Amino acid sequence: MDPHGWPGVPYLEGSTEHRVPIAVDRSRRGPAGKDGGGFLNPAMSGNRTRSVLMLKHLANSSLRGVQKIQTIDSMCATGIRTRRWLNELPRAIASRLRVKMCDMNENALEWARSNLRHDPLGHNVSVIRGDARRELLSQGWHWIDIDPYGSPMPFLDLAMQATARRAVVSISATDTAALSGSSRGPLKRRYGAQVRLDSLKHDSGLRVLLAAAAVAAARHDRVITPLLSVWDSHHLRVTVLVDKSKRGANAHQDSIGWRVASPSQKDVELAIEAGLLPPHDSGSTPMHLMLPLSASPSDRSNVSGPLWTGIMGNAEVMRSLSGEAASLICGSGDSALETNEQKYARKAVRNIAKEANAIHGTHLVVTDSLPGFLGGGGPPSPLKMAEGLKSMGHSAEVSHYGEPSFRTDAPWSSIVDLYENRV
Numbered sequence: 082m083d084p085h086g087w088p089g090v091p092y093l094e095g096s097t098e099h100r101v102p103i104a105v106d107r108s109r110r111g112p113a114g115k116d117g118g119g120f121l122n123p124a125m126s127g128n129r130t131r132s133v134l135m136l137k138h139l140a141n142s143s144l145r146g147v148q149k150i151q152t153i154d155s156m157c158a159t160g161i162r163t164r165r166w167l168n169e170l171p172r173a174i175a176s177r178l179r180v181k182m183c184d185m186n187e188n189a190l191e192w193a194r195s196n197l198r199h200d201p202l203g204h205n206v207s208v209i210r211g212d213a214r215r216e217l218l219s220q221g222w223h224w225i226d227i228d229p230y231g232s233p234m235p236f237l238d239l240a241m242q243a244t245a246r247r248a249v250v251s252i253s254a255t256d257t258a259a260l261s262g263s264s265r266g267p268l269k270r271r272y273g274a275q276v277r278l279d280s281l282k283h284d285s286g287l288r289v290l291l292a293a294a295a296v297a298a299a300r301h302d303r304v305i306t307p308l309l310s311v312w313d314s315h316h317l318r319v320t321v322l323v324d325k326s327k328r329g330a331n332a333h334q335d336s337i338g339w340r341v342a343s344p345s346q347k348d349v350e351l352a353i354e355a356g357l358l359p360p361h362d363s364g365s366t367p368m369h370l371m372l373p374l375s376a377s378p379s380d381r382s383n384v385s386g387p388l389w390t391g392i393m394g395n396a397e398v399m400r401s402l403s404g405e406a407a408s409l410i411c412g413s414g415d416s417a418l419e420t421n422e423q424k425y426a427r428k429a430v431r432n433i434a435k436e437a438n439a440i441h442g443t444h445l446v447v448t449d450s451l452p453g454f455l456g457g458g459g460p461p462s463p464l465k466m467a468e469g470l471k472s473m474g475h476s477a478e479v480s481h482y483g484e485p486s487f488r489t490d491a492p493w494s495s496i497v498d499l500y501e502n503r504v
Contacts, residue, residue, distance in 0.1 A: 083195045133410055152181070153181045155217065176202060277385045283484075289385075307321050339376060371390040407423075439467075446489070
């Protein structure tokens with residue numbers, strides 16, 4: 082039976098037409114309301130676009146040998162994410178999905194069921210009303226999507242416990258004020274961390290979230306490998322590969338530590354000794370650096386953490402999130418005119434594929450912060466800084482980060498020289 086108000090109004094996202102109870106304002110940014118019965122949050126469209134592209138890539142790489150990809154779309158609302166998987170993935174991949182959609186809101190689920198009736202592969206989907214925490218433990222999963230209202234912490238342990246021997250877990254967090262350090266109480270209470278309110282506060286928040294995922298995984302003899310970490314307006318999102326490994330779980334703290342702003346020369350040498358800064362940075366003092374968990378900095382005013390100190394993404398996965406790939410899931414691409422959906426999709430992955438070339442770099446530099454730290458002049462162009470460093474033989478790319486920035490493996494001294502000698 083269709084829900085009251087069906088067929089409602091059409092909403093197009095990617096190449097999927099979805100029916101919703103009321104018109105959706107695509108220009109809206111920010112979190113959805115808790116009580117939005119049957120809601121669909123357009124601010125998460127980029128999140129869902131990246132989800133489609135990553136599933137397309139990982140189904141043929143990390144999950145290549147899995148014939149039936151057991152997938153849970155927890156807190157699915159009206160089901161647009163699942164429907165985009167079914168409609169926008171190649172048929173050979175979409176047919177491998179076995180999806181359970183879960184939500185507490187029966188009105189939303191009625192709209193989800195009616196929408197699914199129009200999908201050729203809708204029979205591979207079960208729609209369950211219930212608490213996602215209970216459904217997570219109902220079986221082992223190859224793909225887990227956690228997209229709650231607020232903090233994902235109540236779901237992390239259960240998700241890690243419920244993974245198959247190898248699985249992908251995507252985690253959204255809309256408690257951005259906490260993770261970026263603006264709300265210190267909730268940050269300390271939920272994540273046991275602190276974040277300095279500087280230009281890298283959202284990157285630090287992503288790293289706090291990754292550290293929380295790593296600790297939760299280790300409790301269940303699992304280890305994470307970050308695939309993609311993104312700050313997108315009102316939410317943070319990390320996607321990790323999870324493998325069963327007692328040895329990896331035992332070593333999880335090797336990738337957790339501290340971020341120090343305006344470090345001392347002693348901090349620089351300690352970071353180099355710990356392998357968190359390359360030897361070529363000796364003698365310089367960058368804006369930020371990482372220290373191991375054992376360092377326990379005494380001056381906490383310039384410190385963020387505990388947080389993830391390792392690489393935040395997988396280069397191969399990031400390269401699959403190109404603008405061209407994003408455009409193709411929105412249509413055939415035959416038209417010479419780019420559609421609005423293709424523009425939205427390209428924006429969702431802007432700079433990610435290129436940033437893959439420098440994701441291993443230890444320096445994420447927000448260019449607006451350089452004049453204040455180094456003195457003199459205005460902020461340089463991130464693109465010109467990246468191009469200049471590449472001409473010097475280093476890896477460097479403009480970042481997908483929400484502030485004008487670039488990522489590089491260049492020595493800090495080279496960054497300073499380029500800044501001071503720019504034309």
